[in-house]
Amino acid sequence: MDDHLTVGRLAELAGVTVRTLHHYDEIGLVTPSARTAAGYRAYAAADVERLRQVLTYRRLGFGLREVAELISDPRADAVAHLRRQRELLVGQREQAAALIAAIDKELEARAMGIKLTPQEHLEVFGTDKVGGEWAAEARERWGDTDAYQVSQRRTASYTKEDWTRIKAEADAVRDGFAEALRTGLPASGARAMDLAERHRQHISQYFYECGYPMHRGLADMYLADPRFTGHYESAEPGLAQYVHDAFHANADRHQPAG
Amino acid sequence: MDDHLTVGRLAELAGVTVRTLHHYDEIGLVTPSARTAAGYRAYAAADVERLRQVLTYRRLGFGLREVAELISDPRADAVAHLRRQRELLVGQREQAAALIAAIDKELEARAMGIKLTPQEHLEVFGTDKVGGEWAAEARERWGDTDAYQVSQRRTASYTKEDWTRIKAEADAVRDGFAEALRTGLPASGARAMDLAERHRQHISQYFYECGYPMHRGLADMYLADPRFTGHYESAEPGLAQYVHDAFHANADRHQPAG
DNA sequence: CCTTGACCCTCACGTGACGTGATGGCGCAT
């Protein structure tokens, strides 16, 4: 009774109710590895660790049935779990950040006395949807590994190296734009438009299908969102506007009537 | 039927099921402001907006009963809602970030063949608990609006100008580091340490109390998280490591025994 | 005009993850 915990103790430790532990025992999700003579549940260190995994996955939006599958997956060791959990958490964090950005945008608009278009309001739904069904999406992704790389909009599971490459390419494009601006080339010139096209293809390859209409949207976003604006403005004043114009010029070139 | 939406359309738009909208209608949470002759639900723009509020609060972990109270609170206008939602989202984002940090820590430890102490394992429970009851905590906090402004740790509601200044300062520090690295100054030299200190005070002023131990944590983080790494590496190769070393050197200077 | 298929309606029971007692057995201190 010294290296084993009672339900009450474990519940307090883990921040859940006793009933929850009973429930997990009932459905066989976290079963105490021993019982006292009187029938008291006795949780060992390994049980605590298992509960920790369970609660982590639960927090990520998985149902208990799914959690059971995940943690009993024989081809996944502790590190694999941690990597998976990390990814999902990054997704959650990004999602929260996206919603914060949307709210900032709206607050800003209201502060300036501008009413946003219904279109812009719907962004929240969009991100919200992705958010609410994040786990579901993740599940689908793990289902078939073929369509996975192809159709996903988000950053899936890039390795550190991938990110480094992505960042490098993004910076290369930015620096290219900065130089074009400094040397006085027009935003609608061939050099700027080529850089815009390179950027569009980069986004398409690593993030999501980005057609010309969507690329136009990105251009506007880069002017509207201070974070993105800062990314370009910090390299060269006026660069955000320049990039914006180049994106649109490039879109005009490939798909007139925009 | 032109400015009104049917259930199906709204459901798709909002990323929820038709059944959910039926349910919200049943309990009087989001009731369509009109019905067609055939009895079809007809949602007007105001209804859509209300649904948006509902889904936002729901996403933040509130029960529908609570959501109903929140959005029918007469002393809260749209901006107040947005500010509240923003705060809760910042909390969620921080919480996710905290868990990511905890996982990074464990992954790092495992990579180095170190087993963490049970103490450290329990951190996850701690943050998890805070997370699960985030909404409850938030509710308590709103009890007194005085402590509210004071005790907030994060970025609350910075203006666009604030963000621009913040970004500018961050870039100035980065460029300073880059130059120091290029000119061959050591990471433990006066120039680098002064920049580190400037960075720390910047963080403390605009974001959160950042003591030397926490600044050390940030240093490690900058090497661990590819986005932060990219921020520095893109300016100059090897800069992330350099900055990391400078932070630690600076911390050593002010608080030995680290 | 009439069919067809996609959409809509209202019951109404099912489900997942527990909450909330009810009733009774340990275990230790006074």
Added chain:
DNA sequence: ATGCGCCATCACGTCACGTGAGGGTCAAGG
């Protein structure tokens, strides 16, 4: 031996929908 707190097992309640069943509505095409 007698509280008092914690433990056990039923067993029903709840919340936010899911999932059909059975039947009306509507726009498009034959």
